[in-house]
Amino acid sequence: MTPFTTLTSIVVPLLRDNIDTDTIIPSREMRSTGRTGLADGLFAPWRYVEARVPDPAFTLNQPAFARAAILASGANFGCGSSREHAVWALSEWGIRAVIATSFAPIFAGNCVRNGVLAVVLERDAIAALAGHETRIDLAAQTVSAGAASWAFAIDPESKSMLLEGLDAIDLTLKSRAAIDAWTAQDRTLRPWVYLERAA
Amino acid sequence: MPQTLFAKIWESHRVADTAAGSSLIAVDRVFLHERTGAAALNGMVAAGRSVRDPARVFAVTDHIVDTRPGRGDATLMPGGQAFITETRAACAAAGITLFDVNDRDQGIVHVISPELGIVLPGATLVAPDSHTCTQGAFGALAWGIGSSEAEHAMVTGTLRMVRPRTMRVTYTGALSPGVTAKDMALTLIAAHGAGGGAGHVIEFAGEAVEALDIEARMTLCNMATEFAAVTAIIAPDAKTYAALAGTRYAPADFDAPYWQALASDEGAVFDAEIVMDAAAIAPMVSWGTSPEQSVAVGAVIPQGPQRAHDYIGLAAGERLAGTPIDAAFIGSCTNARLSDLRRAAAILKGRRIAPGIRSALVVPGSSAVRRAAEAEGLDRVFTDAGFEWRESGCSLCFYAGGEGFAPGSRTISSTNRNFEGRQGPGIRTHIASPETVAASAIAGVIADPRDYTP
Numbered sequence: 001m002t003p004f005t006t007l008t009s010i011v012v013p014l015l016r017d018n019i020d021t022d023t024i025i026p027s028r029e030m031r032s033t034g035r036t037g038l039a040d041g042l043f044a045p046w047r048y049v050e051a052r053v054p055d056p057a058f059t060l061n062q063p064a065f066a067r068a069a070i071l072a073s074g075a076n077f078g079c080g081s082s083r084e085h086a087v088w089a090l091s092e093w094g095i096r097a098v099i100a101t102s103f104a105p106i107f108a109g110n111c112v113r114n115g116v117l118a119v120v121l122e123r124d125a126i127a128a129l130a131g132h133e134t135r136i137d138l139a140a141q142t143v144s145a146g147a148a149s150w151a152f153a154i155d156p157e158s159k160s161m162l163l164e165g166l167d168a169i170d171l172t173l174k175s176r177a178a179i180d181a182w183t184a185q186d187r188t189l190r191p192w193v194y195l196e197r198a199a
Numbered sequence: 200m201p202q203t204l205f206a207k208i209w210e211s212h213r214v215a216d217t218a219a220g221s222s223l224i225a226v227d228r229v230f231l232h233e234r235t236g237a238a239a240l241n242g243m244v245a246a247g248r249s250v251r252d253p254a255r256v257f258a259v260t261d262h263i264v265d266t267r268p269g270r271g272d273a274t275l276m277p278g279g280q281a282f283i284t285e286t287r288a289a290c291a292a293a294g295i296t297l298f299d300v301n302d303r304d305q306g307i308v309h310v311i312s313p314e315l316g317i318v319l320p321g322a323t324l325v326a327p328d329s330h331t332c333t334q335g336a337f338g339a340l341a342w343g344i345g346s347s348e349a350e351h352a353m354v355t356g357t358l359r360m361v362r363p364r365t366m367r368v369t370y371t372g373a374l375s376p377g378v379t380a381k382d383m384a385l386t387l388i389a390a391h392g393a394g395g396g397a398g399h400v401i402e403f404a405g406e407a408v409e410a411l412d413i414e415a416r417m418t419l420c421n422m423a424t425e426f427a428a429v430t431a432i433i434a435p436d437a438k439t440y441a442a443l444a445g446t447r448y449a450p451a452d453f454d455a456p457y458w459q460a461l462a463s464d465e466g467a468v469f470d471a472e473i474v475m476d477a478a479a480i481a482p483m484v485s486w487g488t489s490p491e492q493s494v495a496v497g498a499v500i501p502q503g504p505q506r507a508h509d510y511i512g513l514a515a516g517e518r519l520a521g522t523p524i525d526a527a528f529i530g531s532c533t534n535a536r537l538s539d540l541r542r543a544a545a546i547l548k549g550r551r552i553a554p555g556i557r558s559a560l561v562v563p564g565s566s567a568v569r570r571a572a573e574a575e576g577l578d579r580v581f582t583d584a585g586f587e588w589r590e591s592g593c594s595l596c597f598y599a600g601g602e603g604f605a606p607g608s609r610t611i612s613s614t615n616r617n618f619e620g621r622q623g624p625g626i627r628t629h630i631a632s633p634e635t636v637a638a639s640a641i642a643g644v645i646a647d648p649r650d651y652t653p
C-alpha cells in the first residue's frame with residue numbers, strides 16, 4: 001500500500017452532515033466483485049443530472065476541483081452500509097484524505113486499510129480550509145492552509161499503518177505463534193467455539 | 200474491579216497487544232454474504248492466502264438474490280448473478296459452509312445466524328455488513344467491518360483493534376401498548392443524533408430492554424449502526440438461552456458458570472450513560488433522509504436541513520400522519536422475523552390495503568421464518584389484504600439496480616435506512632415499525648398503529 005506522509009491539495013468541499021456510503025457509491029454502481037471500476041459511480045446520485053450528464057453545480061464536477069485529493073465534509077461521514085467500495089471509489093477518483101467533524105466507525109477503519117487518511121477537525125476549521133490549497137502532515141499531525149494550522153488526533157496504530165503503508169494481514173501474521181498458542185489454550189476453555197469442518 | 204460485559208468479552212479474546220497500542224482480538228465467527236463476501240474471498244485468493252479455520256466461517260446469499268417465487272441464480276440486478284456464482288465457487292474452494300439460494304436455511308445473514316446457533320453469547324462475530332450489530336442481542340460482541348477486515352479475520356483468526364469506548368443506554372419503565380423496539384431505537388437516535396453513539400460499544404439495559412423478547416432485542420441492536428455505534432450488546436438471560444437451545448451449531452448445555460457470568464458487574468463504569476424513559480415513547484416515523492430525522496407519528500415535522508425537506512417533499516410544520524403513501528414494505532434484518540410478521544398480520548387480518556397503494560410487499564427475514572409463517576396461515580392474511588408474499592432476502596431494503604418501486608414513490612418501510620435513494624432513485628422512504636407499516640397500508644396514508652389495533 002502507498003504510504004501516507006504528507007499531502008498538498010486543494011480541498012473539495014461537500015459540507016453536509018451524515019453523507020452515507022449509499023450516496024458515495026450506490027449499490028447499483030457496484031457492478032463486479034472486484035475493487036476497481038468504481039470512480040465513475042462515485043457520488044452518482046449527486047454528480048449526474050441524468051444518464052451520466054454531469055451536474056455543473058456539484059463541487060466534484062467543477063474544474064477547480066478536478067485534481068483534488070482532499071475532501072471536506074460534515075458530521076458522521078461514511079455512515080450506513082459497511083461497503084468498502086465507498087473508500088475504493090473515493091480513492092480511485094483521486095481522494096487520499098477526508099476531513100470531517102466525525103466519521104462512521106466502519107468507514108474510518110476501511111480508510112486505514114486502503115491508505116486513505118480520515119482527519120477529524122472542528123467545523124470552523126473545516127469551513128476555513130474548504131476550497132483552499134491545504135497541506136496535511138501526518139507525522140506532525142497537522143493540517144495547514146495559508147497562515148492557519150490545526151492539530152489533529154489519530155491513534156498510533158492507524159498512524160503507523162498509514163505512514164509506513166503497512167499491510168495489516170502481513171503484520172498480524174508475524175504474530176502467528178502467539179495466535180496459535182492462544183487458540184490452543186482457548187480450545188480447552190471454550191471447546192464449544194470450535195466446530196468440525198463441514199463435509 | 201467491576202467489569203462491563205464488553206470488557207469481559209474483550210479481555211477473554213485479547214490474544215496480544217501491539218506496539219502501537221492496539222490489540223489482536225480473536226474472532227470466533229465470520230459470516231459473509233454475496234454482496235461483499237466475494238470481494239473478500241477473491242482478495243484473499245489473489246494474495247495467495249487461505250482461511251485459517253474454514254469451519255468457523257459461513258456465507259449466505261441474501262442481498263441480491265431474487266425473492267420472487269421459483270427463483271434461481273438469475274437476479275433482477277443486472278450482472279448480479281456473478282456475485283452469487285462467484286461466492287458459491289469461492290466458498291467451495293475455501294471449504295466454507297454456504298447457505299445457498301434455495302437452501303432451507305437461507306435467509307438474511309443476521310436473521311439466520313441465531314436461528315442456526317452460529318452467534319453465541321460471549322463470542323466474537325464479524326461480518327462485512329454494518330447490521331452485524333443485530334446479533335449483539337444474544338450477548339455476543341458482533342460488529343460490522345469492511346471486506347479487507349473480513350479477509351484479515353478469515354486469514355489470521357483475529358482483528359487488530361483499538362479498544363472502543365463503552366456507553367450504557369438504559370430504558371427505564373415499560374413501553375405503552377403498540378410501541379415497539381423500533382420506536383425505542385428511533386427515539387434514541389432522534390434525541391441524540393445519528394452520530395450520537397460514535398466510537399462506542401453500547402450496552403442496552405433497563406426494565407424495558409429486559410422485558411423485550413429476543414426478536415425485539417435484535418431490532419433494537421440492529422439500529423445501533425444508525426447511531427454510529429461500533430456495535431450494541433444486551434446481557435444474555437433465560438430468553439437468550441431458550442432461543443439458542445437446540446439450534447444446529449450451539450452447544451448443548453448453557454448451564455455452565457461461564458454463561459451465567461456474562462453480564463456487566465454491579466458498579467461497572469461506562470464511558471458514557473444515557474437514560475431513556477420507555478413510557479414516554481410513541482410510535483415513530485422518519486420524516487427526512489437520516490434516521491435522526493424521526494418524530495412521533497402524530498407530531499409536527501420540525502425544521503431540519505432544507506435538503507432533507509426538499510428530497511422528501513414535506514415542510515416543517517406539516518404532520519406525517521395523514522400523508523398519502525404509494526408503497527408499503529415489510530422486510531429486512533430489522534423487522535422481518537416471525538414476531539414482526541405476526542404483529543403486522545394481526546392489524547391486517549380481515550382488512551384490505553388502500554386503493555392508492557401501488558406496491559405492497561412482505562419479504563420474510565429467512566426461509567425458516569417464511570415456513571413458520573405459512574404454517575400459521577400468515578401468508579394468506581397478507582395476500583388477502585393485498586400484499587405480495589415473497590421468498591426470503593434483503594429485497595427492497597436497498598436498491599441494487601434491478602427491482603424497484605415506481606419512480607418517486609413515497610414508501611413506508613419496516614427497514615432501517617431512509618437515506619436519499621436507499622430504496623431507489625428518488626424513492627422517499629419513511630421508516631417505522633411493522634405495525635405502523637401495516638396500519639398505513641390500510642389507511643393509504645401514514646397512520647398511527649394504535650388506531651388499528653385488533
Ligand code: SF4
Nearest residue numbers: 330531532593596597
Ligand atoms: S436487510 Fe437491509 S440492512 Fe439488513 S442486511 Fe439486508 S440490505 Fe442490509
